[in-house]
Amino acid sequence: MPGTISTEQALIYTMVTMSGVEGKINAIELAEIRQLVLTLPVFRNFDENRLLMVAQEAGEILQDSEGLEAILGLISRALAPRLRETAYALAVEVAASDLAVGKEELRFLAMLRDALKLDKLVTAALERSAIARFQRD
Template identity: 35%
Template structure:
């Protein structure tokens, strides 16, 4: 029995999976990205009922999925099955914040954000606003 079968994915699990996928997308997980994920999970209302012990399971799930040929498709299948549509923009915003956390958007992150935007049917204008907000929140002097 897999972890997904023994513990169905919650909407919060899906958000965490997507955030970790952005961090892993350029094959170099940065401390600033992990801190961003942890801070978001610890402070945002959407994660108020989230079981923090799931973090390790979910990060390992992302690594396992990304090691498979069709892993990204499987990830999006899980997200489509378990994330309510009303949280699509929230998911994209969280992912943009993770990508912006280190101040540099790398090619892998950009490509995955585009794919997430498409998979979650985020309107281009809304996506631009979300992206601009993430950039503004992560500016340095």
């Protein structure tokens, strides 16, 4: 298991973990992860051809009995304070992309919030923003 990871890896680990927290990676969520990596400025220096490899790394770590805690530790150590809200926002985007947020996803969001030491009001605003973006008529 790597000791340190890049900012981009941490953000991808966050999204992949969110997608896989219910036991399988959803195709809609995977497409959302790819789209976010291709379009967001935080990934401008990331080689998109590495996305699958980084996603697989996250999956391998998560297979361990302590994998979720390990992923959260890697993410929190890798991210500068100014990017912790970004990581949470990306997790929320992935969770909302298939228009169904389950109990396990909510549990992971709470764990992520705590690991990143984010304010509950800030995370609530990020969650509400995603709900508004994915709203149907």
